[in-house]
Amino acid sequence: MADNNVAEALREGAVIPAASRAERFTSYDVEAFEAPRGREENWRFTPMKRLRGLHDGSAVASGEATVEIEAAEELVVETVGRDDSRLGVAGVPSDRIAAQAYSAFAKATIVTVPKETSAAKPAVLRTNGPGEGKVAFGHLQVRAEAFSKATIVLDHVGSGTYADNVEFVIGDSANITVVSVQDWADDAVHVSEQHLKLGRDAKLKHIVITLGGDLVRVSPTATFADRGGDVEMLGLYFADAGQHQEHRLFVDHAVPNCKSRVMYKGALQGDDAHTVWVGDVLIRAAAEATDTYELNRNLVLTPGARADSIPNLEIETGEIEGAGHASATGRFDDEQLFYLQSRGIGEEAARRLVVRGFFHEILVKIDVPEVRERLEAAIEAELEAVGA
Numbered sequence: 455m456a457d458n459n460v461a462e463a464l465r466e467g468a469v470i471p472a473a474s475r476a477e478r479f480t481s482y483d484v485e486a487f488e489a490p491r492g493r494e495e496n497w498r499f500t501p502m503k504r505l506r507g508l509h510d511g512s513a514v515a516s517g518e519a520t521v522e523i524e525a526a527e528e529l530v531v532e533t534v535g536r537d538d539s540r541l542g543v544a545g546v547p548s549d550r551i552a553a554q555a556y557s558a559f560a561k562a563t564i565v566t567v568p569k570e571t572s573a574a575k576p577a578v579l580r581t582n583g584p585g586e587g588k589v590a591f592g593h594l595q596v597r598a599e600a601f602s603k604a605t606i607v608l609d610h611v612g613s614g615t616y617a618d619n620v621e622f623v624i625g626d627s628a629n630i631t632v633v634s635v636q637d638w639a640d641d642a643v644h645v646s647e648q649h650l651k652l653g654r655d656a657k658l659k660h661i662v663i664t665l666g667g668d669l670v671r672v673s674p675t676a677t678f679a680d681r682g683g684d685v686e687m688l689g690l691y692f693a694d695a696g697q698h699q700e701h702r703l704f705v706d707h708a709v710p711n712c713k714s715r716v717m718y719k720g721a722l723q724g725d726d727a728h729t730v731w732v733g734d735v736l737i738r739a740a741a742e743a744t745d746t747y748e749l750n751r752n753l754v755l756t757p758g759a760r761a762d763s764i765p766n767l768e769i770e771t772g773e774i775e776g777a778g779h780a781s782a783t784g785r786f787d788d789e790q791l792f793y794l795q796s797r798g799i800g801e802e803a804a805r806r807l808v809v810r811g812f813f814h815e816i817l818v819k820i821d822v823p824e825v826r827e828r829l830e831a832a833i834e835a836e837l838e839a840v841g842a
Contacts, residue, residue, distance in 0.1 A: 517584025695724025
């Protein structure tokens, strides 16, 4: 669609079709982006009024999100100003909210895993929201130098409206696990763009867990700086009545011999519970020998809940190892329930077992026992809420 026809089409209620991800626009400048109206492909699932002005500039910082850090002594933790030259190297904001967050944060946290260092224990960075009725913007960067190894847990709790950019700069042959937990209070709104940049032979396991909040939108983008990168992007989400949870992923294969695996699973229950998963994978012409696959599964537990799932795969070269995607949304499997009940298991217990089995594939990949146990308890609490 020609640029001069876009405004007219929006006025007429049209949805602007998605362009190739190879052409997506990025900028640090807020004013370089049009204020979205909710009809654009990137925003058509998002309830714009519930963003509290993050998208149109009317939301201004009125509070501060605090970051509490528990890290092994091997790691280097710094609080820096926005003029630090290391910031912004992992990726450029791809929408207006991310650009607003980048231009509005006052200070950033940088966590560095030094070269050839293996952290003795997981580092926990707990972000506390600015408080009910307040707005804050933030920035966090995790730097893993060459041949380092560490596990980083990002824990988001509290109230308020919060937008941020999170960078992961993974050096050559580094091996990093990241667990990003969104366990906000019921009133919270969180919009986060996460930039994952992998060096030569780097390995990153990136796990997103979304449980709380009124509206949560997390957008991870993975790029490869050199050959041999390997990224595994996992996600688990559980939406209750009225919650909106949105996960938008982009894996950009622009160099040869890299691998990506994406697997997200979500469950929904209650009236107007809504989840959105969009998985975009782009294999550019130069990315020969790419190996990629993405999977999304959704389990609808009660009437009135809705899950949208959209996998997209663009391939510009035929010289690849493999590429594919799969997506499915459904209710309880009656055959599984019948099988369990036929062996003397009550219906309530059988339903719990089905949900546990649904999430098991993700849970076993979470290498931090405290996080895994907390997540298992949260799933049990969700199931108790509806008597499943």
